[in-house]
Amino acid sequence: MTTEELEQLLAQQPIALLHRLARGRVQRHFRAGKRRLIEVLLRHSAENRAGFESDLMTLIGEKPVQPAPAPPHATTVRKSKLSAPPYRLGKRPAGPESQEPGITLATWLEGLGVPSSLQPFIPDAWQENAIAKLRESDVVVSVPTGSGKTYVAVEAARRAIAENRTVIYTSPLKALSNTKYTEFSKIFGADQVGILTGDRRENRQAPLLIMTTEILRNLLYDAGGGEIDVRLDTLGLVILDESQYIADPERGVVWEETIIFCPSQAKLLLLSASIGNPHDIADWLTSIRQMPCHLIKHSTRTVPLRAGYLHPNGKLSPLFRTVGIPHGHQGHLHPEAKRLFAQYEDETQPSGRRR
Amino acid sequence: MPPSIHPVDLIVALRAKHLTPAIVFLTSRRACDEAMQAFDHSHIVLPPVRQEAIAAVLDKVIAQYPSIAEHPLIPIVQRIGVAAHHAGHLPSWKIAVEELMRHGCLDAVFATTTLAAGVDFPARTVIITQSSIRKSRDFMDLTIGEVQQIAGRAGRRGKDLVGFAIVTPSPYIDLTVLTKGFTGHPEAINSQFVISYPMVLNLLKAHPLDQIQPILAKSFAQFQLNQRAEVLERKLDDLRVQMDPFGPRVCTDWIAEWQTFDQVRRQKTHRAPIRKFESPEIAARFHFLTPGRVVGFGRSRGVVLRQYRSKGQKSPMITALRQGGGITESPASTVTEISDRILDCVDAPVYPWCTPGTVEELLQSLDELPTKLPELPILIPKSNEPIPDAIVQILGDFACPTCPSRAACQNDYPLASKLRQEQQRHIKSIQALRTSLWHRFQEKIDVLQQFGYLTPMARLTDDGEWARLIRIDHSLLITELLRANAFNGADPAMLAAVMSSISNDDDRPGSFPRVSSGLASLLGQVRKLAASLSPHEEPPLLRADIAAVTERWIGDPTLTWIGLCKSTSMAEGDIYRLLARTLEFLSQLHTLKATHPGLADTASRAIAALRRGVLEELP
Known part of the structure; x- marks a missing residue:
């Protein structure tokens, strides 16, 4: 066995085996990292190469599973690894x-590249499913960023408006509200969309109202206190975008209050980025709302x-x-x-x- | 090798592989600005066609928001096709950059990770340069959800077939955090239910007190607490099964019975503890074994020369001069008699512990002493409290010693009592989980009652009726300020300045305009009040320098936006956000028209003065 081969073999062994090998040969071997350990072992092996190699072989033989023989085409990769072995990665x-x-x-x-243009837009199955389910129940949508949650919101809103219902769409940031206001005004027509933020109130009798979640919470407070501000009696759909904000340390409580006080005749549509426990949110909604809640989740982008x-x-x-x-x-x-x-x-x- | 890739090289590399447009997430605003500066003299300019396209889009945005016409970044954006986008910029600038990205005009945008959620534009590629993010002064590793949120910006629907998230190292990057973030399952989210004063007031306005608990029970917080309680209940069921063999025996509650019996038994044995070191008798007498004291050792007598405690000896020791001239070392316990007589003795630090002359004198006077000496009356504390009579009585009452199941009880007691303790602990925690929200709510009610916003019956008082309309942070401070008439006679600028210093929670240092003396003294009062409220509400930073920015903007209607920016080192975006938040606070004060007409009027005048220039043009 050449020194290079030996080094390669040592590099493949788990560090525990190297420590066992070093016992009695190297002083204070437990302080060395793998690379240093190999270096020291190799230096030591010069004295009694045969003994060292046989010890190594016995130790390797003791292992229950012997490393599978490497496929021949992998040698090049192995060599490149050897120059800076992988165990240098921190954890x-x-x-x-x-x-x-x-x-x-x-x-x-x-x-890499641009999809062929003029491709007709076909909604994904989950999008269709969410819109269909929203007909009879609340819906929680948890999908990766950029999957097309807005499409669900727009279609659901379109249907509710057609049924003469008021729709409220909330987002966590005022800037996002403004963007959505512009976007929805283009889709539904300026007279159909209104906006309510801390300092901006436009077209507040429109069927589709965009606001920050705090504003909706305040509206629901006032409705609870008996002062109706917006047409909550005809409210048919409440869309809470970016509802993973419910876990925000400062503002999360606003989302909870909004959901708790949301009138029972209005359907809830919660749109959220991928989160670990969307089923908890859905179960929670089922437990406090009159109708069971439907969860739409998928993780493929x-x-x-x-x-x-x-x-x-x-x-x-x-x-x-x-x-x-x-x-x-x-x-x-x-x-x-x-x-x-x-x-x-x-x-x-x-x-x-x-x- | 440089610690991280140079921005120009980065853009060149991305262009070469057709990986543009890209969003480059950097650690800080400063990193973004420095990256932009790196392009100052670079030659990687765009072809004229694309430069014109950028100019066309920019013109359209400028027509809507004239404030960005002079933006210093515009030349680089046009020439190179890269831009910076972070919280230090005006919203209108950010809109311009987003618009450029949407039209596909830019090759790269440098943004901060903090705003990953606010960056609402996708790109083909996302560049990640760090694995941690600054959260309230500490650097924290990115969570899986955050990594996926960042990576999620890669790949434009309908414009890209694939999206790319590319890691490029910078110092202190931990690749494991990022690989875990890419491949992992996002973390579960947890409720962050905080009960605030406005919430209590508004709930009590709409619902009587006895309906509040069911409302709180509907929260996600309670849902998750219930989930935890259910886990404990399952454990409790297991425990119940394990407790089965330890059911009622001769007595129904044998565990408690055995426990008291055992305790009483133990107490009995404790009545005569082994005296390891010094008995109370010796301890009490030792105080009196001072040099010169005449003591008796059985039949003979002696004079104490010194007393000491030594490590080698377990008991306290004395050195005594015996009759006949011997100097002995003996434990204090060998002293049988302590007489009420002290001989003159000049002590010395070394053997024989007194001056040689005194030894002679002492010996002589020792011999001359009468045979009978009065004894020193020493009070010795009682060794141990005797067992209270009640327990002694009970001990006789116990059936245990003769009980047929005694052996079984004794044997099972350790396990059974451990199980029972665990059971009781779980029952307690379940109870706490079920009622904690309600308790937190009640705590807030108590405070509001104490301040007079709620009646003892938890109905809203007149003050409570208007205070519930203040639904912003630090609401208690604001309502208390109103009740103290702190703003009587304050002009719009002063009111807005105080509101902005209450709303601001940024502690970044910088240089700011000078504070007027009126504002400084008013802020001093506000600070005092905030400090007195601190047990009930976290006091705001109340920075005078921040307030001064707002004061200047409102106090001087001729001041331009650029003039305001020049007067402070605050970033444009920060000033904008400060004023926008002040606006929000002021509009809350404006809702108090009915009860505080003067204040509402001042607030609306402040709002009118505030909304000009950039603040009017922006949505």
């Missing part, structure tokens, strides 16, 4: 580490996402071994990205310590 990523090589940059960049790594020297590499995002496998880093990042850490943190 060791969880998840199984398969030895497959990553995809190439060209594959990763493939598909309309436009697929790819993650990349750009080195400060301008070199681009895929971040993961797969083309798309390997959900649930955060350890599936692309060897090239791993190598570049390890190099980056080495160069920016000369002590080799993190932070």
